Amino acid sequence: xxxxxxxxxxxxxxxxxxxxxxxxxxxxxxxxxxxxxxxxxxxxxxxxxxxxxxxxxxxxxxxxxxxxxxxxxxxxxxxxxxxxxxxxxxxxxxxxxxxxxxxxxxxxxxxxxxxxxxxxxxxxxxxxxxxxxxxxxxxxxxxxxxxxxxxxxxxxxxxxxxxxxxxxxxxxxxxxxxxxxxxxxxxxxxxxxxxxxxxxxxxxxxxxxxxxxxxxxxxxxxxxxxxxxxxxxxxxxxxxxxxxxxxxxxxxxxxxxxxxxxxxxxxxxxxxxxxxxxxxxxxxxxxxxxxxxxxxxxxxxxxxxxxxxxxxxxxxxxxxxxxxxxxxxxxxxxxxxxxxxxxxxxxxxxxxxxxxxxxxxxxxxxxxxxxxxxxxxxxxxxxxxxxxxxxxxxxxxxxxxxxxxxxxxxxxxxxxxxxxxxxxxxxxxxxxxxxxxxxxxxxxxxxxxxxxxxxxxxxxxxxxxxxxxxxxxxxxxxxxxxxxxxxxxxxxxxxxxxxxxxxxxxxxxxxxxxxxxxxxxxxxxxxxxxxxxxxxxxxxxxxxxxxxxxxxxxxxxxxxxxxxxxxxxxxxxxxxxxxxxxxxxxxxxxxxxxxxxxxxxxxxxxxxxxxxxxxxxxxxxxxxxxxxxxxxxxxxxxxxxxxxxxxxxxxxxxxxxxxxxxxxxxxxxxxxxxxxxxxxxxxxxxxxxxxxxxxxxxxxxxxxxxxxxxxxxxxxxxxxxxxxxxxxxxxxxxxxxxxxxxxxxxxx
Amino acid sequence: xxxxxxxxxxxxxxxxxxxxxxxxxxxxxxxxxxxxxxxxxxxxxxxxxxxxxxxxxxxxxxxxxxxxxxxxxxxxxxxxxxxxxxxxxxxxxxxxxxxxxxxxxxxxxxxxxxxxxxxxxxxxxxxxxxxxxxxxxxx
Numbered sequence: 001x002x003x004x005x006x007x008x009x010x011x012x013x014x015x016x017x018x019x020x021x022x023x024x025x026x027x028x029x030x031x032x033x034x035x036x037x038x039x040x041x042x043x044x045x046x047x048x049x050x051x052x053x054x055x056x057x058x059x060x061x062x063x064x065x066x067x068x069x070x071x072x073x074x075x076x077x078x079x080x081x082x083x084x085x086x087x088x089x090x091x092x093x094x095x096x097x098x099x100x101x102x103x104x105x106x107x108x109x110x111x112x113x114x115x116x117x118x119x120x121x122x123x124x125x126x127x128x129x130x131x132x133x134x135x136x137x138x139x140x141x142x143x144x145x146x147x148x149x150x151x152x153x154x155x156x157x158x159x160x161x162x163x164x165x166x167x168x169x170x171x172x173x174x175x176x177x178x179x180x181x182x183x184x185x186x187x188x189x190x191x192x193x194x195x196x197x198x199x200x201x202x203x204x205x206x207x208x209x210x211x212x213x214x215x216x217x218x219x220x221x222x223x224x225x226x227x228x229x230x231x232x233x234x235x236x237x238x239x240x241x242x243x244x245x246x247x248x249x250x251x252x253x254x255x256x257x258x259x260x261x262x263x264x265x266x267x268x269x270x271x272x273x274x275x276x277x278x279x280x281x282x283x284x285x286x287x288x289x290x291x292x293x294x295x296x297x298x299x300x301x302x303x304x305x306x307x308x309x310x311x312x313x314x315x316x317x318x319x320x321x322x323x324x325x326x327x328x329x330x331x332x333x334x335x336x337x338x339x340x341x342x343x344x345x346x347x348x349x350x351x352x353x354x355x356x357x358x359x360x361x362x363x364x365x366x367x368x369x370x371x372x373x374x375x376x377x378x379x380x381x382x383x384x385x386x387x388x389x390x391x392x393x394x395x396x397x398x399x400x401x402x403x404x405x406x407x408x409x410x411x412x413x414x415x416x417x418x419x420x421x422x423x424x425x426x427x428x429x430x431x432x433x434x435x436x437x438x439x440x441x442x443x444x445x446x447x448x449x450x451x452x453x454x455x456x457x458x459x460x461x462x463x464x465x466x467x468x469x470x471x472x473x474x475x476x477x478x479x480x481x482x483x484x485x486x487x488x489x490x491x492x493x494x495x496x497x498x499x500x501x502x503x504x505x506x507x508x509x510x511x512x513x514x515x516x517x518x519x520x521x522x523x524x525x526x527x528x529x530x531x532x533x534x535x536x537x538x539x540x541x542x543x544x545x546x547x548x549x550x551x552x553x554x555x556x557x558x559x560x561x562x563x564x565x566x567x568x569x570x571x572x573x574x575x576x577x578x579x580x581x582x583x584x585x586x587x588x589x590x591x592x593x594x595x596x597x598x599x600x601x602x603x604x605x606x607x608x609x610x611x612x613x614x615x616x617x618x619x620x621x622x623x624x625x626x627x628x629x630x631x632x633x634x635x636x637x638x639x640x641x642x643x644x645x646x647x648x649x650x651x652x653x654x655x656x657x658x659x660x661x662x663x664x665x666x667x668x669x670x671x672x673x674x675x676x677x678x679x680x681x682x683x684x685x686x687x688x689x690x691x692x693x694x695x696x697x698x699x700x701x702x703x704x705x706x707x708x709x710x711x712x713x714x715x716x717x718x719x720x721x722x723x724x725x726x727x728x729x730x731x732x733x734x735x736x737x738x739x740x741x742x743x744x745x746x747x748x
Numbered sequence: 749x750x751x752x753x754x755x756x757x758x759x760x761x762x763x764x765x766x767x768x769x770x771x772x773x774x775x776x777x778x779x780x781x782x783x784x785x786x787x788x789x790x791x792x793x794x795x796x797x798x799x800x801x802x803x804x805x806x807x808x809x810x811x812x813x814x815x816x817x818x819x820x821x822x823x824x825x826x827x828x829x830x831x832x833x834x835x836x837x838x839x840x841x842x843x844x845x846x847x848x849x850x851x852x853x854x855x856x857x858x859x860x861x862x863x864x865x866x867x868x869x870x871x872x873x874x875x876x877x878x879x880x881x882x883x884x885x886x887x
Contacts, residue, residue: 312849319855326882329840329861329875333851 011240015233022229026222033215036112040208043111046091046101047201053088054193057133058186060084061140065179071148071166074175082141085134092130095200096123113207119200126196129189136185139178147172265375268362273297273317276370286355286377288343297373304341313339313357320359320371327361334359338378354382397466398512404463405513411574414567416458417510418606420467422711423451424503429714431492431499441487448495449478455502470505474498564590564602568609568636575613582631583617585609589638594645597739600715601647605636607712608649608735616653616733626730628652644721647737656727658684665693685725689713712737764880765791767809769800769826770842771818775865779813779842782869785876797821801829808834811879813863816843816854824854831858840879842867 060081067074094100099114113119149167168176255278259266265283268276275295284290287300297317301310312335319325331337336357342350356378362370405413430447456471477498481491565587576583593601617623617632624630637648662676665687671679679687687693688709716723716737724736766788768779776793783790791807794800798820800812812830816823823841830837839859841851851862860882863875 308849312852315849315852315856319852324858324860325855326861326879328878329863329882330855332845332864333848333855333862335848335852 012233012237015236019226019229019233023222023226026218026226029218030215030222033211033218037208037211037215039109039111040113040204040211042109043101043113043204044201044208047197047204050088050091050095051194051197051201053084053091054133054186054190054197057081057084057088057137058183058190061137061179061182061186064140065176065183068147068168068172068176068179069166074143074147078141078143081137085137085141089130089134092123092127096127111204111207113204114200116203119203122196122199122203126193129192129196133182133185133189133193136178136182140175140182143171143175143178145171147175263376265373267292267373268370269297269317269373270370271321273314275300283375286375301341304343305339309335309339317359317371320361321368323368331358338382353377353379398508401464401466401509402512402516404465405509405516408462408464411570412462413513415571415574416462416464417506417513418571418603419458420455420506421603422607423455424499424506425711425714427451427499429710431495435489438487441489441491442482444492445478445481445487449475449482452478464509467502467505467509470498470502474502562591564593564598564605567602568605571606572609572613572634575610576617576632579614580619581613581617582620583613583634584631586633586635587637588635590636592640592645593638597645597719600719600739601638604647604712604715604737605649607709609634609636611709612649612651612653612733616651616655618654622654641738644741645739647739648734649737650732650734652732655729655731655733656685656688656725657729661685661687665690668693685727689723763787763789764810765789765807766811766813767792767794767800767803768813769794769797769818769823770813770815771795772815775815775842779872782872783876784869784873785880787880788876797823797826797829800826801833804830804833809837811838811840811876813840813842813876814854814859816841816850824850824857827854827859828857836883838879838883840875 060077064074064077064081067077091101094102094108095114099111099119100108101111102108114123147168149169149172259278259280262280263282265280265286267279267283270276273296275292275297277293279292283292287304292300298310298314301313305313316330316333316335319330320327334357336355339355339357341353341355343353345351354377356376358374360372360374361368362372427448430444430451433444435441435444452471452474456468456475459465459467459471474495477495481487481495484491568587569585572583572585590601612634613632617634618626618628620630623632633652635648635650637646637650639646639648658681661684662671662679665671666673666676670687670690670693689712690710693709712735713723716739719739721737721739724738726732726734726736764787766783768776768790770776770779770793773795776795780790780793788811791809792800792803794803796818800814801821803809804812814823814827818826823843827839827841830839840861840863841854841859842863842865843851843854844865845851855862861875861879863871867875
């Protein structure tokens with residue numbers, strides 16, 4: 001760690017450092033050789049100067065001899081000679097003692113060349129010659145004072161040209177002799193010494209030339225080496241770089257392959273909630289778009305989820321960016337864990353999908369850098385789960401229904417079923433009624449509401465929850481319609497669906513009941529026969545499968561008619577009981593009802609029987625007063641006529657009370673009082689077939705909804721039949737239903 | 749590390765004080781009874797936000813479990829007050845998941861995590877451990 005952690009740059013740093021060190025070494029060599037080269041040049045110059053010095057010394061001593069001959073003063077000349085000799089001696093000494101020389105600016109430099117044996121031989125030779133010379137110089141240089149005779153001094157100066165021979169004193173004569181000897185030696189030696197110096201200079205120059213060559217070679221070599229090194233470094237790094245690039249490319253390709261193939265939608269969100277450039281291809285399919293460039297997370301969602309969900313989702317994502325919440329402890333409240341989204345489809349509608357989002361914090365160096373978002377389309381899973389739940393609920397509901405049915409008194413249940421069916425048929429006929437005006441629509445809603453509400457109440461009383469729920473849902477839709485400011489025919493269309501649902505459900509209940517009855521009968525039959533009911537038979541019956549025996553039984557008209565008779569008897573007895581009346585029902589010819597008419601005849605008979613007991617038959621006390629038997633008589637007859645069939649339901653009750661019918665019709669708003677005044681008996685009787693008409697004061701299970709007679713009218717009309725009505729006040733009422741003979745065609 | 753993992757239970761730095769805030773007596777008792785974390789010590793229970801704040805003022809807890817729907821003062825408001833009083837308090841919201849937006853609201857006010865009612869003792873322990881781990885109190 002730290003600044004010395006060079007990582008992948010380690011190689012290049014080492015290479016460059018090595019290169020610089022190499023260059024520095026070359027430069028150091030260069031510098032050393034260049035210094036030596038400078039020294040050599042100075043040495044050559046010095047040696048050239050030294051080359052001239054022996055001649056100068058000799059010339060000085062020759063000049064001294066001339067002055068002595070001329071009798072001139074010699075002190076200065078001796079001094080000059082001394083100086084020249086001393087300088088030469090020092091220089092030569094330096095050279096001999098190891099190649100030291102002193103340049104003109106006083107600097108002492110060493111010339112290693114002068115330590116070579118060849119130079120040493122030359123120097124030794126030179127030193128020998130100089131030593132001998134120095135020996136001859138010594139008496140001359142040691143001379144002090146005047147060499148001349150004292151009295152002659154001034155005269156000699158005055159008569160220089162006249163006097164040919166100066167007069168020497170004894171020391172002067174010795175000086176002359178020494179000078180002569182010196183000159184003799186100098187004449188021979190000074191050229192020798194000069195030559196030696198010249199040779200030395202040549203030696204130094206040769207060494208200097210060698211240095212120059214070396215320098216040149218070194219520079220060229222260094223440069224070549226530097227270039228080679230540089231090339232090597234370049235090659236090495238180029239290769240490494242390519243290798244890294246190949247690895248990086250492979251990694252990038254692998255990443256791309258993953259992102260292209262993975263089924264999940266994957267992308268990163270930055271702090272501005274912008275979607276990153278690397279994302280999986282599945283995202284396009286999931287979000288039905290190709291371009292995500294620069295898109296933010298809320299832009300991605302805003303068209304496909306409701307506003308509230310979007311806000312909650314953005315809050316949640318913002319929480320994940322904060323460091324307060326624990327990522328793992330907030331996963332359960334991810335509002336997008338299973339979110340319903342809507343995509344516009346080309347047909348102009350919406351496709352609903354379910355998406356599952358998962359968010360994970362991406363950290364680098366301890367701080368959060370991104371959110372990794374994973375998206376899955378879980379529509380299938382959600383749908384499957386819902387189907388499963390629905391089927392479970394349905395199965396549970398059926399089981400509940402079955403258990404409930406087992407607890408309900410059979411009479412109450414059959415009564416409810418027939419009543420409910422009547423009510424629903426009533427609703428159906430109300431729905432079919434043509435209407436144009438707002439008031440008519442409102443009246444329709446009220447009419448339907450009354451029926452459905454009654455069904456709901458009865459279902460609730462019996463504990464048939466599933467029926468109650470459906471009726472309630474129907475009521476809710478009606479309430480919804482009621483609250484609308486304006487209504488049109490189309491608004492009623494959804495009600496048809498709801499009605500259908502209720503019809504179907506009631507049919508289910510009836511079917512279940514039928515199966516229970518069948519099962520009961522089958523078990524009873526077996527018991528009578530002394531056999532046991534095999535468990536699989538029970539299952540078959542429960543599943544609605546009947547064996548040939550059972551089917552044959554069910555199909556005989558005798559069986560059916562006896563069951564209808566029983567139903568009617570039960571009904572009459574039950575209604576009479578609840579109304580505190582007594583009634584005796586006589587049925588005949590019901591076994592002749594053709595199969596296609598069975599259901600219709602049953603429905604019609606039920607209505608007419610109920611109607612007769614509720615409205616026709618008087619209470620026992622009233623009958624006694626009218627001098628009738630306490631027990632009312634009611635007959636249901638079915639017979640084949642030459643052009644069709646006839647169902648006659650007749651009671652010996654109070655008959656139709658025309659005035660009461662008119663009053664009620666006015667009260668219920670079916671006719672105006674003025675219209676009532678103009679109605680004849682026949683028209684008045686027709687009023688009881690109008691929907692919503694009932695003379696009963698309150699709605700009970702048995703009457704009051706004003707549905708029954710209307711239903712009779714509707715059923716008969718559907719079969720192409722006619723209704724006839726005859727009545728005599730206080731004596732009887734007689735409903736005559738005629739049905740056409742070609743029942744199959746009509747029923748179809 | 750080898751030493752730490754050899755010890756039974758999580759390695760704790762010190763005993764941490766826990767306050768339980770829920771209007772249901774049953775839930776409060778359930779949390780107290782099912783607490784399986786040695787380093788946590790229940791110092792107070794409260795049945796509404798106001799009580800919680802009073803108790804907190806007397807002795808601030810390090811960790812708080814907080815219901816959302818409570819009388820007097822609800823959990824969201826209470827979270828806000830507690831965080832103001834002690835910014836480093838750890839709050840685990842324990843509530844039914846009827847409305848995610850409400851839970852998110854509580855987290856926005858400064859709660860640290862969420863546990864869904866109903867919960868098992870194992871879920872409670874895991875959630876509290878995760879809460880402490882996230883805050884660096886438990887290894």
